[in-house]
Amino acid sequence: MSGAVSYSDGHTHKHLSPPKASGIHRIGRHAIHHGDCLATLEGIPSKSVDVVVTSPPYNINLSYNSYEDNKTELEYLNWMENLFQCIERVLKDDGSFFLNISGSSRQPWLPFLITSRLKEFFSLQNHIVWVKSIAVDRETSGHFKPISGARFTHHNHEHIFHLTKKGDVKLDRLSIGVPFADKSNIGRFGHKADLRCRGNTWFIPYRTVNSKKKKFSHPGTFPYELPLWCIFLHGKENPVVLDPFVGTGTTLVAAEFSGGRGIGIEIDDTYIKTAVNRLETATMTSQTIILNHIEMSELLIQNPDTKKDGGFQSLLVSLQERLNKTTGAITLEDTDLERIAKYAFDYKNGGWEDRLKSIFQRTLGPKLGR
């Protein structure tokens, strides 16, 4: 088969000789497809996906296990264009597509050439810069990847293009918001919480590791906060989240923690095994919940009186103590789950306890069928 391919719902795309998709792993609410992304996407219904977060191979000759990251520029751009067309078809009209991409010293034009191919299918609603490492005054944070030669500066950032069909998708900016530096702004401008939009530079440090295993023996993973923040920013409850280049499964772990349903596609057998393992661990530890920034501030703002109500109030204190304020993660124990069922899901008296109930409903509800 060659040339444009037509599908039953009227869509077409241009790829040549599509390879067959093969194999599917189902873990909890999620599916990981072992196969080629273009072929697998054909089986995904039109307008069925809320959020796409992905980082394709950058065509910079990275040493993946089996994929050869060295197409000609034209081949690569045509391949990406086919992918964008497929994503446009499966994305809901109010969906968000977050594309993480970077160039290299040898391929400096790549991200900009890609945007010219994206323009045919999407509006560029936001351009986010992912800061992986930074120097502020004389202090550095994050990993400064070694660079050869004297012509180039270190590469400290990558792009995240936020693409939507018409550029009009409403976001939940405060779900990844940050506290105001000047608290007088809160009352003066009538804000409901001590939170403001974090803006379009996201500092998510790329950690220095001393063994490849710590990055799942994969040369190009992103930290899981990246897909998590994208999913939260899009702001839909229990979203369908797609990553057509899922690698070690990072996006699906974020989908699990944010109450979403993940669909991942990966061509390499070894990475599939890692993704399945990571997702099994994430779904088994249903005890780990991730709060968004509004939920974190709601949890921390409460001043519990443990003498007044041993059960609910002491649950609140222990959650406050165990909250990881950087990632929003709280790891729960079995006894917490019992207490949450008793005091949170079945609580009927209203008040601030209701807000905690809504946190548990969002984070644990889909896992516990509540």
Ligand SMILES: C[S@@+](CC[C@H](N)C(=O)[O-])C[C@H]1O[C@@H](n2cnc3c(N)ncnc32)[C@H](O)[C@@H]1O
């Ligand atoms: C940049 S990596 C994604 C890493 C991922 N974000 C993570 O955190 O693990 C790109 C992945 O795309 C996979 N890949 C390459 N060609 C593919 C294709 N045609 N279909 C599906 N996956 C493919 C590679 O094996 C690689 O794991």
